[in-house]
Amino acid sequence: MRILHTSDWHIGRTFHGHSTLDALRGVLETLTEQVRTHAVDVVIVAGDVFDSATPAAACYTLLSETLRALADTGAQVIVTSGNHDSAARLGFQAALLRDGIHVRTDPAAIGEPVTVSDEHGPVHFYGIPYLEPALVRAVWPGVRTQADAVGRAMDLVRADHASRGGRTVAIAHCFAAGVEPTPHLERDIQQGGLDVVPLSAFDGVDYVALGHIHGRQKLAEHVRYAGAPLHYSFGEGHKPRGSWLIEMDAEGASEAVWVELPVPRRLVTLRGPFEEILAATSSDDARDAWVSVEYTDDLPVRDPLRRLQQRFPYCAKVVHVPDVARHSDGRGYTDRVRAARSDLELFDAFLSHVRDGEGLTEREREVLRDVLEERVVVEALA
Known part of the structure; x- marks a missing residue:
C-alpha cells in the first residue's frame, strides 16, 4: 500500500498581505498529479487544512475541488482538523462529501478507524483531531496538557487495534518532542513546555503522520512531519516543500520517500547597506522572488519599502538592523x-x-x- 502524507495546507493564509490562494491551487494540482503518478492508495492531510476558523468562500471552493480531484485518482483521502481549523465547520462539510473522502474532527470517533485493505490485509487509519485540553477535559477527566490529551487518544487507538489486529497508522496534529519549529510561524500550542507530546505516546503503531510543524522532519523512522506545501514565512525559505510517500508492506511501514513539490516563487533575504542592495547586480536574479531586506545602515532610510519595490517588485518585508550597536547611558x-x-x-x-x-x-x-x-x-x- 502507498500512502501520501501531507499537512498544513493553511488555505486562506496571506503572505505579508498577499493572497496565497492561486499559488496553493497550483501546488495542490501538482500534488494530485503525484498521487496519480505514484498510484497512491491513501492520501493523509494531517490538520490545519484552513488557516482560519472562519475561512472565506473561495477557501471552501479550493478545498472541495482538491478533495474531489484527489478522490478521482482512486485514492482514499483522510483529513483531520488542526489548531487553526474550526473542527465544527470542517466536520460539517464531511457529511456533504462523496465516498472515499473521510474527515475526522470528532474526538469521540478516535477509536473508529478508516480501514483500507491490500493484499496483506487491513490497514487501520486513526484520525486524531487537534485536541484542546480545556475542551476534552469534560470527557477525559484529569487532562491538563496536550501530552495528556494525545496520550488518552492513543490509548483509544491501541485498545481498538488490539481487538481488530492488522497494521495501523495514527494521524495527529501536535508539537512532538524533538521537533525544530520555524520561529514566528507555527502559532504556539505549548505552554512552558508542558504541551510537548513525548514520542512514547505513539508507541504501538506502524506509522505516525504528524502535522503542525511547517518543515519536513523525521523524529523516528515511523514518526514524521511532512510540513506545509507552501512557504509561509521567510524563516522557512530554505526548507523544501513536499510530502512523504510511505510504502506499507506486510510488516508495516517499510520505506519513506520524499516527493518534492514546486515552489511557485522562491524566497530571498538580502542583507547589507541600503544603497548597496539597490545597486548590486548580484541581486538581479531576486527580481522575480519574494524578497526580505535587512539593511544595516546606521540610521533608518526614508520610505524604504517603496524604493525597494521599484528594484524588487515582490519585496514583501524590510527591516532596519544597524550593524553598529548603540551604547545606552542607562537613562530613560x-x-x-x-x-x-x-x-x-x-x-x-x-x-x-x-x-x-x-x-x-x-x-x-x-x-x-x-x-x-x-x-x-x-x-x-x-
Whole structure:
C-alpha cells in the first residue's frame, strides 16, 4: 500500500498581505498529479487544512475541488482538523462529501478507524483531531496538557487495534518532542513546555503522520512531519516543500520517500547597506522572488519599502538592523528630557531615544541650530 502524507495546507493564509490562494491551487494540482503518478492508495492531510476558523468562500471552493480531484485518482483521502481549523465547520462539510473522502474532527470517533485493505490485509487509519485540553477535559477527566490529551487518544487507538489486529497508522496534529519549529510561524500550542507530546505516546503503531510543524522532519523512522506545501514565512525559505510517500508492506511501514513539490516563487533575504542592495547586480536574479531586506545602515532610510519595490517588485518585508550597536547611558526618555537645558538638547534627547542612543549628527546639529536661531529672530521682530 502507498500512502501520501501531507499537512498544513493553511488555505486562506496571506503572505505579508498577499493572497496565497492561486499559488496553493497550483501546488495542490501538482500534488494530485503525484498521487496519480505514484498510484497512491491513501492520501493523509494531517490538520490545519484552513488557516482560519472562519475561512472565506473561495477557501471552501479550493478545498472541495482538491478533495474531489484527489478522490478521482482512486485514492482514499483522510483529513483531520488542526489548531487553526474550526473542527465544527470542517466536520460539517464531511457529511456533504462523496465516498472515499473521510474527515475526522470528532474526538469521540478516535477509536473508529478508516480501514483500507491490500493484499496483506487491513490497514487501520486513526484520525486524531487537534485536541484542546480545556475542551476534552469534560470527557477525559484529569487532562491538563496536550501530552495528556494525545496520550488518552492513543490509548483509544491501541485498545481498538488490539481487538481488530492488522497494521495501523495514527494521524495527529501536535508539537512532538524533538521537533525544530520555524520561529514566528507555527502559532504556539505549548505552554512552558508542558504541551510537548513525548514520542512514547505513539508507541504501538506502524506509522505516525504528524502535522503542525511547517518543515519536513523525521523524529523516528515511523514518526514524521511532512510540513506545509507552501512557504509561509521567510524563516522557512530554505526548507523544501513536499510530502512523504510511505510504502506499507506486510510488516508495516517499510520505506519513506520524499516527493518534492514546486515552489511557485522562491524566497530571498538580502542583507547589507541600503544603497548597496539597490545597486548590486548580484541581486538581479531576486527580481522575480519574494524578497526580505535587512539593511544595516546606521540610521533608518526614508520610505524604504517603496524604493525597494521599484528594484524588487515582490519585496514583501524590510527591516532596519544597524550593524553598529548603540551604547545606552542607562537613562530613560523622561530623564533625558528633564536634563535638557535647551531646545537643541531636547531634540538630541528625543533622537537618542528613537535611535537607540544615537543623538544628533553634526550636520543635523548645524541645521537645527540655524532653525532655532531664525525662530528667535522672528519672535523678536513680531
